[in-house]
Amino acid sequence: MTDPRLSIPPEQIETFSRRLLDLADESRRLVRTALARGFRTAIKPDQSLVTTVDTDVEQRLRVMLEEFFPEHGIVGEEFPALRPDADFQWIMDPIDGTEEFVHSIPTFGTIIGLYFRGMPVAGALDFPALDLRVHATLGLGCHRNGERVRLAHAPDARDRISLSARANFVRYRDDGAVFEAVTRACPNHRVYRTCLGHALAAVGAVNVMVNWHNKIWDLAAAQILTEEAGGSYVTVRELDLPGNGRIYSAVFGKPATVERMVKLVA
């Protein structure tokens, strides 16, 4: 089967890359302004937090996308999907780590990804309070603050990993045993929020990210970032849950560790 992305003209991919950075610049500006001026917080029906910044950023990025690519679809955490049948789909989580954001813990970030017929084309993770951005576009490489990232294939000696919190492993079905197998096999682990864990795996600061039970917007940038950095990305499970949509689990990072972890969690 031919990769459908081969049909995208190179100049179009360059346009996507520029627009991706425009979106990330704008979300960073809005988040920083909100941090300086203040914002309101509410609790969603699923008990997670949402702020006026989450909704403001997503609304603004949707307006920009409507101008840039009026025929593309849009999927975001805070509003209904738009043009779900379009070939190109922009997927975003305006603030991943809202709990950290409301406590001014700087590990939150914005996730933006572009997919073409289900395959990743571009992705960015932007951390407004860390002055950190990791972005990648198909064939153009993965960059950390503008500098090219190339993952070493050899895992580092201490085998550090990041993984989702146990709450993720048990929230749709009880995979507590997987959490325990991974933390036993790799005791030198970190548990950050999704987006920071993904950034660390993409730049090689951990050997692998074991990401469990997340929505599509949480993983919107992870695959293209990892693959363009020279790493590998494996979706280890997809669950279709009525009322929750499709839930993804994935393992990605340095190829040797990914291979070992995929066997472990299988």
Added chain:
Amino acid sequence: MTDPRLSIPPEQIETFSRRLLDLADESRRLVRTALARGFRTAIKPDQSLVTTVDTDVEQRLRVMLEEFFPEHGIVGEEFPALRPDADFQWIMDPIDGTEEFVHSIPTFGTIIGLYFRGMPVAGALDFPALDLRVHATLGLGCHRNGERVRLAHAPDARDRISLSARANFVRYRDDGAVFEAVTRACPNHRVYRTCLGHALAAVGAVNVMVNWHNKIWDLAAAQILTEEAGGSYVTVRELDLPGNGRIYSAVFGKPATVERMVKLVA
């Protein structure tokens, strides 16, 4: 038994507070300069990393302390203890989270504490790459970037905690069962490096920090920060290990959660 710290004159405590901030300012300056100019990395006999920045910062702080308080003792991670019988002891870890530091992951920090006859008098956690500092001095309160911190006594609804990685729980004796009990009871956990976990507990961004099997310099600031913020701090275990010195485990943060966690880990 009277608290020995009551014998310290208030003006002396104010001097300690100013000098603590001088030390934190200087370590921040040195770390930021090193981040801009580069540094060398080596592997210690225990397989942990050390950089020229760890040793440079500790040496510089030792020189400053010799000038400020020539009769005080000094304990640091990288060099032998000085005047171990003095009443006042400055305790420091120049860079906690060296693994993060060498990968430019901004969650590393400097830990500085002052003890008087075994009781905490002042402490600071400084995060040069996060523009974050939490510091406290006896009776003068706990401050985050200069602003007073007061812990809410009621834990937040989602009961977020931070804890040490499993590697800590199993590194001197096998307390893997404690790690599993804590992560099961509080699945919405984070695992950062020591210093960031401590800062989050002191400012109330998590309900509690469960800190397992650490050296004295790792915990040098934690007790005074937590207590001056209005939280509680409980040492749950001390181990004396030949060749490793004394190893501490502690639970601290919002009083209601601390009480519950202390029962859980007992």
